[in-house]
Amino acid sequence: MTKKYKIEKLSVKTLRLKDSSANLIYNIAKEKxxxxxxxxxxxxxxxxxxxxxxxxxxxxxxxxINISEGAEMANLSYREFLEKLEDNKVPLNMDTLPIEYxxxxxxxxxxx
Amino acid sequence: MKAKAILDTSFWIHLVKINLENRFLELYDxxxxxxxxxxxxxxxxxxxxxxxxxxxxxxxxxxxxxxxTIINPKDISKQLTNQISKNSGELFAxxxxxxxxxxxxxxxxRPQKYxxxxxxxxxxxxxxxxxxxxxxxxxxxxxxxxxxxxxxxxSDKYLKQIKEYLKKEKI
Numbered sequence: 001m002t003k004k005y006k007i008e009k010l011s012v013k014t015l016r017l018k019d020s021s022a023n024l025i026y027n028i029a030k031e032k033x034x035x036x037x038x039x040x041x042x043x044x045x046x047x048x049x050x051x052x053x054x055x056x057x058x059x060x061x062x063x064x065i066n067i068s069e070g071a072e073m074a075n076l077s078y079r080e081f082l083e084k085l086e087d088n089k090v091p092l093n094m095d096t097l098p099i100e101y102x103x104x105x106x107x108x109x110x111x112x
Numbered sequence: 113m114k115a116k117a118i119l120d121t122s123f124w125i126h127l128v129k130i131n132l133e134n135r136f137l138e139l140y141d142x143x144x145x146x147x148x149x150x151x152x153x154x155x156x157x158x159x160x161x162x163x164x165x166x167x168x169x170x171x172x173x174x175x176x177x178x179x180x181t182i183i184n185p186k187d188i189s190k191q192l193t194n195q196i197s198k199n200s201g202e203l204f205a206x207x208x209x210x211x212x213x214x215x216x217x218x219x220x221x222r223p224q225k226y227x228x229x230x231x232x233x234x235x236x237x238x239x240x241x242x243x244x245x246x247x248x249x250x251x252x253x254x255x256x257x258x259x260x261x262x263x264x265x266x267s268d269k270y271l272k273q274i275k276e277y278l279k280k281e282k283i
Contacts, residue, residue, distance in 0.1 A: 065222075067122060068199075068201065068202060069197045077155070078121050078201065079121070079154060086265060091264070091265055092265045093220065093267075094220070094221060095270035096225050097221075097228060099238070099273060102234065102236050102239025105235045105239075106243045109140075111115070
């Protein structure tokens with residue numbers, strides 16, 4: 001399997017912050033040994049990630065999307081999204097298939 | 113000759129989680145479309161990996177032992193792409209099941225619904241457990257222990273249905 005790394009283009013956004021927040025960002029970035037831009041970007045990306053995951057879990061819970069679509073919505077891999085569902089105690093929508101149908105399918109496939 | 117079963121990612125993860133892959137191989141030849149394999153092995157593309165999930169290790173071993181065969185569908189119908197998300201493993205798994213009339217094991221609601229509506233053989237990890245109990249391949253106790261391992265992925269309603277089904281079969 002080939003390794004793929006995505007390099008995204010960056011856009012410029014200007015924002016105003018309270019002086020107290022700006023000072024805190026400066027201090028935290030310094031402590032973390034990153035630039036202020038990098039620190040602000042990580043905060044925004046973290047929040048966007050959480051928002052997308054929350055939204056995907058909600059949609060999955062309401063049976064509006066399936067695992068693959070949820071993974072895409074949350075910008076995660078199939079496995080990662082499956083793990084997030086488990087971490088958030090969200091059951092898989094497996095009960096749409098009647099047990100009898102599943103059993104009948106197994107018997108038929110094994111010709112029993 | 114053994115029957116052939118197509119697996120989807122969610123089912124594979126559960127199958128290994130409950131340590132049932134060898135029993136499964138006694139019943140079926142495992143068939144996996146490339147897209148499902150990509151979903152299973154996706155973590156191999158990570159730059160840094162703290163741990164390799166057990167199901168990935170098992171998959172790689174079985175593939176090396178030629179116990180897993182990759183087969184892709186020749187065609188995917190428009191009807192299917194309209195209902196199942198494009199470029200997902202389950203889309204390819206169901207398309208292959210339709211083409212070959214093989215069973216597809218999926219632990220995911222919406223694709224299962226499509227299978228039932230279109231008369232495609234489909235089943236879940238829990239149905240497999242019930243079947244193994246019916247055939248006396250596993251005991252009730254073993255099944256309960258295995259269900260415990262995946263109970264976080266099962267709704268209370270479904271769990272109750274399974275327990276009632278197992279109880280009913282006990283009589």
